[in-house]
């Protein structure tokens with residue numbers, strides 16, 4: 001194994017997840033593969049509904065009952081063991097033990113993680129005590145206060161004694177982030193963690209995530225719509241479209257030399273810091289297909305100006321551009337004759 005492979009903490013291979021709803025099957029994840037590395041941040045980007053949260057929830061085995069992992073594997077390399085997450089029971093003891101110090105998740109909606117009937121402090125204390133980050137209740141309370149303070153919550157001594165309903169949305173979000181980070185997990189999954197927060201607090205939280213990554217070798221999977229955040233924080237980027245990762249690789253390479261027409265279109269449709277004031281933003285033409293009535297081949301084909309007969313008939317395999325830069329397109333640069341960079 002080379003150094004790069006040694007640093008892999010989570011390895012997802014050919015993952016297929018279906019949702020069964022009203023006798024209909026929605027193939028939400030259609031064979032995605034990627035690795036999360038120690039001390040690295042991987043960002044997943046893509047339009048709403050492409051499967052970003054389902055990817056995150058699959059790793060944590062937090063899928064709803066109507067979802068099923070059909071095929072593929074999720075390996076978690078933890079404490080010298082190779083744990084096949086996809087083969088564990090969702091609510092089983094082994095998975096419960098992994099959540100927290102092994103893997104922790106920051107959800108889009110803080111109310112998913114906070115229990116309304118316990119004080120915020122007692123919930124953070126419990127996580128600290130359960131995962132051995134505090135020896136007794138007194139020490140746990142001191143650490144909880146410290147964590148809330150780190151999250152920019154004023155009067156933390158008072159706030160630890162309050163209930164979630166006494167917190168604003170942004171404060172609940174920060175309390176949940178404190179709880180997720182308190183266990184110093186080896187894998188942190190953050191699904192749009194700072195959408196409800198103002199930019200100063202957002203910057204503080206990202207600093208804390210970077211601290212955790214560097215001091216604890218934590219691998220971070222970050223889902224965000226904010227390309228500024230991606231440009232600043234990501235080591236690697238995966239671009240998703242309708243359940244497939246269409247491009248993946250080193251963040252700088254993907255952002256500055258996109259090879260998939262969808263990545264290029266996505267980057268052209270949003271303002272990017274540093275590109276100057278007169279950015280000629282172009283919305284992506286067309287809309288995402290109905291998941292129950294998908295095109296046969298490449299899912300992006302109906303919206304793609306490079307579409308050929310081949311694209312409409314089958315999904316291209318992963319092909320390698322350079323290094324670890326992967327693209328699933330029959331017309332990916334540098335194959336495509338006319339450049340799409342201009």
Ligand SMILES: Nc1ncnc2c1ncn2[C@@H]1O[C@H](COP(=O)(O)OP(=O)(O)OP(=O)(O)O)[C@@H](O)[C@H]1O
Pocket residue numbers: 019021026028046047048049050051052053054055064066291
């Ligand atoms: N609880 C559910 N019940 C039925 N279908 C679901 C459920 N959760 C997700 N899906 C299906 O999976 C698809 C992907 O959902 P997912 O939440 O992963 O999208 P996303 O990329 O995270 O979007 P967003 O950026 O809006 O959060 C959805 O379009 C939907 O078809």
